[in-house]
Amino acid sequence: MAEPELGLRFQRRFLAARQLRSFPWAELEQSLRTSPDSSLLVDILHKTILHPLCVKYPPSTKYRRCFLTELIKKQESAAAEPLDELYDTLADILNEEESPHCYKNYLLPTGESVTLSENVAIISGGTTGLVTWDAALHLAEWATENSTVFSNRTVLELGSGIGFTGIAICKTCNPKTYIFSDYHPRVLKQLTANIRLNGFVLEPETTHCIQMEPRGQEAEATNCQNPKLIVAELDWGSVTEKQLLDLQPDVIVAADVVYDPEIILALTGMLQKLSTFRARRKPPEVYIAFTIRNPDTYHLFQAELGR
Secondary structure, three states, X not given: OOHHHHHHHHHHHHHHOOOHHHOOHHHHHHHHHHOOOOHHHHHHHHXXXXXXXXXXXXXXXXXXXXXXXXXXXXXXXXXXXOOHHHHHHHHHHHOOOOOOEEEEEEEOOOOOEEEEEEEOOOOEOOEOOOOOOHHHHHHHHHHHHOHHHOOOOEEEEEOOOOOHHHHHHHHHOOOOEEXXXXXXXXXHHHHHHHHHHOOEEEOOOOOOEEEEOOOHHHHHHXXXXXXXXXXXXXXXXXXXXXXXXXHOOOEEEEEOOOOOHHHHHHHHHHHHHHHHOOOOOOOOEEEEEOOOOOHHHHHHHHHHHHO
């Protein structure tokens, strides 16, 4: 494999990885033994830690520190030419203060990126909704491969969290309207911030309607094709008839919302209500991605859907 191609592989895995073992470390070490000069290390460093996206929106301090430490270990193990820039970058990061917040940068198949502000801790502020979960990544990947499901349609996302799936769909699938929804105040605040972070701004007329921020002449020419985006506070257990009539989705998506038996009745009840409040139109299509952590919870969800 050519060295630049390996550098690009590292870039993609670095930007979205959750565990360092997902990197092709063995392949890197072999490449360093074959070409012991520092050019490959320079390429990888500037496609990861020093990539402009990561400089502007840095991943967690711990993640960057561990990545560079492992990179240095592989360089020393392969007896490759030392790279001062590598050690200098690690020294700078070691002097940083740890923060409860970080950024995650995801590269989409289209070449665009989704940048999210996330919490370092899985649980914070009494919620798990301030981080991106694996099911959101899989649902977004599936959506980009099946974009016709969403094209020119009204999409409602239940439990949007901090927004990865919805932002990815809006960037790649051309929905007519996309409704992000959640109920936790801190999640809604961070969700709105992430939507803005990815090139969207709140319209001055309303606190709910969002449109794409123009970017130059090309953006001005295509802005009319951008989806109408809405952020909605939605509690499945106390949703009102007016809210249901206002939503009227053609497609419903959700990622990792089937994790607690106590919310399954509220979720299936919400899906049933949304199917009922469609006037004379056919019920919405529903796509839910989730990790099976507890088989009993999964079977309960299946049983409730069957009812």
